[in-house]
Amino acid sequence: MAGGQVRNFTLTAAPTNLTLGPGVTTQGWAFNGTVPGPELRVRQGDLVRVTFRNQLPQPSTIHWHGIPVPNGEDGVAGVTQDATPSGGTATYAFVVAVPGTYWYHPHQHSAEQEDKGLYGALIVDPVTPGAATATDTTIVVDEWAIGPMLTAPPPGDGMDMMAYGIDTVNGHTGSAVPPLRLAAGQTARVRVVNAGFLTHNVHVHGTAVRILATDGHDVADGAPIQAPVPVAAGERVDLGFTVPSGSWSLDWHDGTSAARQITIPLTTAGTGGATDASWNGDAAAVDLSTYSAAAPPSTAATATVSATLHLNEGSSGMSGGGMSGMSMGGSQFSINGKSFPDTAPVLVHRGDTVELTFVNDGKLVHPMHLHGHAFEPVVLNGHPWRALMLKDVIGVAPHATVTVRFVADNPGVWMIHCHELHHAAGGMDTLLQYAGSPRLATLTGDTTPE
Ligand SMILES: [Cu+2]
Incomplete structure (x- = not known):
């Protein structure tokens, strides 16, 4: 290097x-x-x-x-x-x-x-630049709970999340969202970072896009797609496209009306800067597990450590309660029936090939995040993941089973947790623990990582 x-x-x-x-x-x-x-x-x-x-x-x-x-x-x-x-x-x-x-x-x-x-x-x-892009833009999306009714973050999803009535891109909402000014024919790269709690499906109207990278890691030669691209909480997706002439815009299709607030007009120089006013909040997003790319999935060695993490709302003794009646700060989110810090750690040795299987037994999407490593999604609901992607967050849909694989090459004690941070605060966290690695700090007093 x-x-x-x-x-x-x-x-x-x-x-x-x-x-x-x-x-x-x-x-x-x-x-x-x-x-x-x-x-x-x-x-x-x-x-x-x-x-x-x-x-x-x-x-x-x-x-x-x-x-x-x-x-x-x-x-x-x-x-x-x-x-x-x-x-x-x-x-x-x-x-x-x-x-x-x-x-x-x-x-x-x-x-x-x-x-x-x-x-x-x-x-x-990168030290060695890839194909040149004329523009390189970062868009950070987030939701906000603003209103006299709310004095603290709500504890869950569903009804509680309805408090999040304002969406922003780069800290702006509605008419304060500045247009992106590009020239027709330019090669554009748009880096989408989801700093919120909900999945947002980003859509570039008027042109096909390629997924250039997921969670920072290049996706080789991905196929062009027209559909919205899902970006789960904590996840990043880099999109590449050739700027068309005429009317277009970048917007979001995630089933919430707040998404309407963050349409980004894309102003093509020399054309008067028309924007696409059409908005279809129900447009279906592409399924990343079926995304095709030239590079085949890796055929890594057989796992030496496998762990299955059952994700659920409600820990043991609370099952059947549903979301209603659960209180903030309780142990309403679980992994294998326990809530952090009582969850069992995943124990590995340096050099292990580790497979984690996330089984979503609940009713909510759980975007699961691993610290310190990138993983490769390998199986979704029994079917092989089609394109090689390296990721650190994966959205696990209700009733879905996802297996991811990585090599244990960064010793330490690392979080594995849901990046819907209300769920993490409710206990949906565990640790990846290397043999021989000391834990550098402990939970005392006001300390809580989530
Ligand atoms: Cu979750």
Whole structure:
């Protein structure tokens, strides 16, 4: 790898008055005064050194989502570090070995802290550039619960999530969403980061797109598609397309009316900048497991460790209760019948080929995230996954069974959790534990990674 540079950044987390759109204001929390926080743009091989200044009224951390950092830099309160106290400062340092689209957010009280606006993109450019793209745009999508009725994040999905009535892209909603100005015939790359709790299906009207990368990792020679592309909570998808002339736009089809607020007009230079006003909130999204790409799935060695994780709403002793009647802070989300921290860890040795099978026994989508590693989805509901994709989040639909595979090559103690962070806060978390790796921090006092 080419010699890297040392890249220094300072991220200050503090309460911030936010204006998301005309008349839409909220008291949020932000990095360096903006939502999203500053985009950290670095090059493969760089040493990234971040000074974190915590001016929040509570302890916090920063997690580098998708980057295979050394365990001690992972930013998980109570697992890899003690949270940085209010008024305190911490330093993170890690080499970015893998190019792609990543992001950062707290991992202490994250259902609350990330929800208030603490997130930003971390883009790693490759040492050897691929095909040139004329434009490279990052879009971070999120939902907001704004209104006099709500004083805290709601505990679940369904009715509770109806409180999330405002959607934003890059911190803007409605008429405050700026148009993307592109030239017809240009090759465009759009990096979509989902910092919210819901799956959002992104759709570029007026042209076919290719999936260039999932969760930072290139997808080789993917087929062009017209349908919306699903992006689960915590997930990233890079889309590539040739900018058409005429009317078009980028919008979202995820079954919520709030998605209407974040249509991005795409203004083609020289054509007067018409936008596509059509909107079909019910358009079906492409099934990523059937996406075709030139590179075949890997035929990795047989797993040396296999674990099955049954995901459910309601832990043992609470089954049959459904969502109603469950209270915030209880153990309403489970893995194999237990809620974190009582869940059983997945035990591995360095060099193991690990297969995790997620079985969704519940009624809600669970976007499952693994820290410190990228995995390859290999089987969905008994059928082989068609295209080779490396990912760190996978949306597991109700009643679905998904098997993912990875090599245990980054020793430590790592979170495996649902990235619908209300579910994580309710206990849908466990640990990937390497033999011989010390756990660097413990859950004490106010510490909670979710
Ligand atoms: Cu979940």
